[in-house]
Amino acid sequence: MIDYRYKTFSVLADILNYTKTAEFLNLSQPAVTKHIQYLEHYLETQLFYYEHRRLTLTEKGRYLKKELDIIEQETSQIKAELTRDSTQKSLSVGASYTIGEYFILDKLQQFSLTEKNTKVDLTVNNTKNLLDLLDQRKIDVALISGPLDVDHYDSKVFFKDSIVAICSPEHPLAGSKSSLFSDLKNEKILLREKGSGIFGALVQSLSRNHLSLGQFSRCASIGNIHLIKELVKKNEGISFLYAISIADDLAKKSLSTISLTDFSETQSFFLVSNKTEHPNKLQKKFEQLFLEKKAH
Secondary structure, X not given: OOOHHHHHHHHHHHHOOHHHHHXXXXXXXXXXXXXHHHHHHHHOOXXXXXXXXXXXXXXXXXXXXXHHHHHHHHHHHHXXXXXXXXXXXXXXXXXXXXXXXXXXXXXXXXXXXXXXXXXXXXXXXXXHHHHHHHHOOOOOEEEEEOOOOOOOEEEXXXXXXXEEEEEOOOOOOOOOOOEOHHHHOOOEEEEOOOOOHHXXXXXXXXXXXXXXXXXXXXXXXXXXXXXXXXXXXXXXXXXXXXXXXXXXXHHOOOOEEOOXXXXXXXXXXXXXXXXXXXXXXXXXXXXXXXXXXXXX
């Protein structure tokens, strides 16, 4: 534990008045003075001085106050984490649209069976918005697809999937075996919105293959996977989606794939949490469900 005299210093640094500090801490004024004198002697530096009859922090005093505030914040976080390990019965989870609609249901049901008294709050949104919620500490963990700054987050790959070009079964390129990306330039492409994992993954993947969305003459942004698929089925355009989101449609032959010889890409799906937040026992159990049997 940090020496109690540092607490006296921290309060005095905020109030800058010995009498009021003593009242706040329920100490005598001589006791406050003695605490500060002890610290100045121990640290071999002056922490306060009087300027125009007003108490002021020295440069070293300001530095000490700043560092003590950091320690206080970290200590509070540690205490909250230790308490939450034994009492938390809820978990806030974010999932990107593809994961939320086509992947996570079985895992949530399995988690509910093993943790019967636990409440799971699920937020389904695009990747960018989920990472914002994670940064704001509004969710505990996020399951996302698409590019990720792995240096900024604690991330683990739990799934990998292909990015697939799709069209209506009636489209001339349906099931083609030798199409080039340039063959699509006159097509209308239906894309998920910027900020979605599939959009970011597609842009990044095309760039690696020296291709770009600028090669398309017509583009439309649609923030709903089901709507994109319905429009493609009606031959209103083509699209790029993850294989997991179109598996049933391909099985029913309501959608078809376009085979591109110059474009083939696999994207990782990530389980993401804050680097500065240590996962509690409940979160670790949840994450383990996804990491035990990773799909490839």
